[in-house]
Amino acid sequence: ILNVEQSPQSLHVQEGDSTNFTCSFPSSNFYALHWYRWETAKSPEALFVMTLNGDEKKKGRISATLNTKEGYSYLYIKGSQPEDSATYLCAFPHDAGNKLTFGGGTRVLVKP
């Protein structure tokens, strides 16, 4: 059983502030790490698929880094806006297939 953990479970952020949170995963047999954003009443939306140690990806004000040797990834939100309020999920695929093990998510609430 793979253990994928996210911390913190929830985060309250003031509008305009930056924030970050963590996903930890098994460092052996690494294939990829997925990040999703899930807004209430919508479908989870893929943010990044990260595959290489040291990878940094960016999409607007959201960026992510990857350390496969120590088994963690950080997601950063710069200058948080109310529309960034969502649950952010990381997921770790078993082998090369796309059976994903998800972390419990970090729920971000951005206060105006």
Added chain:
Amino acid sequence: DAGVTQSPTHLIKTRGQQVTLRCSPKSGHDTVSWYQQALGQGPQFIFQYYEEEERQRGNFPDRFSGHQFPNYSSELNVNALLLGDSALYLCASSWGDTAYEQYFGPGTRLTVT
């Protein structure tokens, strides 16, 4: 281009009944995976269908079964429903059966009373 669609949106069933949930993948996708999300947890993998066959399965009992049709759409069937089956059921589609970006539907909320 329609994304992943699921039906119904909500469903209420009684313990012991059977339920069928449906999923249409994103255009061009041939692989469908099903996940169960219980309250307060991340989604858990149920199984994956590729080329009309179950290719991978998570730690779910045989009461959970599925099917994929030639048009790549899929069904999830749950027999002998238990209260603990109450959850959001998500369908995800992708191209091929390798670890790449998956597109999720909005889910079906199942409540078992």
